Amino acid sequence: MKKKILPIIFSLTILATSIYAGGFQINEHGARAMAMAGAFTAIANDASAIYFNPAGITQLKGTNFYGGLTLIAPSASFTGPAPSTTKTDMDSQTFTPINFYVTQQIGDNLFVGLSVNNQYGLGTRWPVNWPGKYLAYDTEIKSFFFTPVVAYKFSNQFSLSAGLVIAYGDVKIIQVSNVGAGDFQTELKGNKTSVGFSAGLMYKPSNEFSIGVSYRSSVKWDLEGTAKSTPEGFTHPLLKVFIPYPKGDVTAPLKTPQNITVGLGYMPTDQLTLAADFQYVGWSSYDKLSITFKNYNVSNPLAPGPSTESVDRNYENTFIIRGGAEYNLSDVFALRAGILYDRNPVKTEYVEPTLPDANRIGLNIGFGYKLTNNLSIDVAYMFLSFSDRDVTGSKFGFNGKYTNNAHLVGADLSLAL
Numbered sequence: 001m002k003k004k005i006l007p008i009i010f011s012l013t014i015l016a017t018s019i020y021a022g023g024f025q026i027n028e029h030g031a032r033a034m035a036m037a038g039a040f041t042a043i044a045n046d047a048s049a050i051y052f053n054p055a056g057i058t059q060l061k062g063t064n065f066y067g068g069l070t071l072i073a074p075s076a077s078f079t080g081p082a083p084s085t086t087k088t089d090m091d092s093q094t095f096t097p098i099n100f101y102v103t104q105q106i107g108d109n110l111f112v113g114l115s116v117n118n119q120y121g122l123g124t125r126w127p128v129n130w131p132g133k134y135l136a137y138d139t140e141i142k143s144f145f146f147t148p149v150v151a152y153k154f155s156n157q158f159s160l161s162a163g164l165v166i167a168y169g170d171v172k173i174i175q176v177s178n179v180g181a182g183d184f185q186t187e188l189k190g191n192k193t194s195v196g197f198s199a200g201l202m203y204k205p206s207n208e209f210s211i212g213v214s215y216r217s218s219v220k221w222d223l224e225g226t227a228k229s230t231p232e233g234f235t236h237p238l239l240k241v242f243i244p245y246p247k248g249d250v251t252a253p254l255k256t257p258q259n260i261t262v263g264l265g266y267m268p269t270d271q272l273t274l275a276a277d278f279q280y281v282g283w284s285s286y287d288k289l290s291i292t293f294k295n296y297n298v299s300n301p302l303a304p305g306p307s308t309e310s311v312d313r314n315y316e317n318t319f320i321i322r323g324g325a326e327y328n329l330s331d332v333f334a335l336r337a338g339i340l341y342d343r344n345p346v347k348t349e350y351v352e353p354t355l356p357d358a359n360r361i362g363l364n365i366g367f368g369y370k371l372t373n374n375l376s377i378d379v380a381y382m383f384l385s386f387s388d389r390d391v392t393g394s395k396f397g398f399n400g401k402y403t404n405n406a407h408l409v410g411a412d413l414s415l416a417l
Helices: 002-020 031-035 054-059
Strands: 063-079 087-089 098-105 110-117 122-125 138-153 158-178 183-203 209-216 220-230 233-235 242-244 248-255 259-266 272-281 288-293 307-312 318-328 333-342 360-370 375-386 389-391 400-416
Touching: 031 063, 031 318, 031 333, 031 360, 031 375, 031 400, 054 110, 054 138, 054 158, 054 183, 054 209, 063 122, 138 183, 158 220, 183 248
Parallel strands: none
Antiparallel strands: 063 087, 063 098, 063 400, 098 110, 110 138, 122 138, 138 158, 158 183, 183 209, 183 220, 209 259, 220 248, 233 242, 248 288, 259 272, 272 318, 288 307, 318 333, 333 360, 360 375, 375 400, 389 400
């Protein structure tokens, strides 16, 4: 029985681990910054600075609100498994991560702020009877990050900030499996709230140049939830006993990577702003993940639990390079554009269809328009183009070619009081 049940748990663990990869980390948390490809760490002069570089809120007088959402429409297809040339398209889905920020000036030098956004999320869903159904079917990740920050302006040139991160994570996984008695589905759900921290630095050596540094710590969720299977099990034809499929309480640790970003800003004229960022993403801390069933024995489902299964992932540290520009055509209208390169953390042999990750290039455009002296709107569009990923030597025995892209549209309103 162990030989039959272990592949089920192994595939579930593979599926759960995939929520970590770069495709589920969302970096678009403000339409102005998004239009500049996220190259905003050294600029950070609207309330979304709480995310991009909280030291930047020292540039904001009075009370400031900034909020909106991003529409994300990813698409993916798989050709294979090799040597087959069958092409399967991932089901179409649209995701809408939100962002909301408020900042308040307390005195000449002290500033506070609060943000709410979805820093990790999205999902994948493939046809239920596609060739890779035992590796991936339906995964959905949700998170809410609440970040109160405080920033202090030591001089007109130098500011520092620190913040607390309260992060809620929610995971739903539906896996298709088979142990010889027909296909069945196992649904795992889990959630947890955890904490982390953020920090930022802003330095302006002159009116033309600015330097920004931002840090977001990792957050570890020790997810707690349940697993249930449909049907619940099968009657063994020889033993004449009922063999239950995976069920009951489960726990699984999920740890997001730390992010360190360094940015440069250059304002050669009053109309033109140029910016560049280098973002380091510490995925190497993620070497494996385990799932513990509190009352289900993986080796022998007829015996008491608990049991734990784990799988290696061996992710690599990675980075994102960003460049952006903003040009003010008038006092009320600004055009923006940017480009980014995002290197994925998943080694080729570990790529699988839950998250067919690959290196990507993002092309961004957008605009800002002042509706009144205090109210403005920002709009951005990004086309995210992934490199084709040809997988050979798959650790999961699933070689083939993945093709991906995504369209993103963001819109935010800004109010200054």
